[in-house]
Amino acid sequence: MSLVIVGALILGVISGFLARSIFVGIALPILLVIFFVMWRYMRNNPEKPKITKEENNVSPVTSDNIPQQKTEEPTYYQPPKERV
Numbered sequence: 599m600s601l602v603i604v605g606a607l608i609l610g611v612i613s614g615f616l617a618r619s620i621f622v623g624i625a626l627p628i629l630l631v632i633f634f635v636m637w638r639y640m641r642n643n644p645e646k647p648k649i650t651k652e653e654n655n656v657s658p659v660t661s662d663n664i665p666q667q668k669t670e671e672p673t674y675y676q677p678p679k680e681r682v
Contacts, residue, residue: 606630
C-alpha cells in the first residue's frame with residue numbers, strides 16, 4: 599500500500615507540473631489511492647454473487663429467424679442516368 603501512495607504522489611507532482619495546476623497535483627493522487635482501494639476491495643470480496651447460466655435447448659437459428667432478401671425493387675427506385 600505504501601508503494602501505491604508513493605507512486606501516486608510522484609504521479610501527482612508530475613501531473614501538477616505538466617498541467618500547471620495545484621488542483622491536479624492534489625486531486626490525482628487522492629483519486630488514484632481511492633481507485634486502488636476500490637480495486638482491492640472488488641478483487642478480494644468473498645461475497646461475489648454466483649451467476650448461473652441457464653441452458654436453453656432451442657437452437658439459436660431457426661427457420662423463422664432467417665432473413666429473406668426482397669427481390670422486388672422499391673417504389674422509389676430511379677435508374678441511373680447516363681453521363682454526358
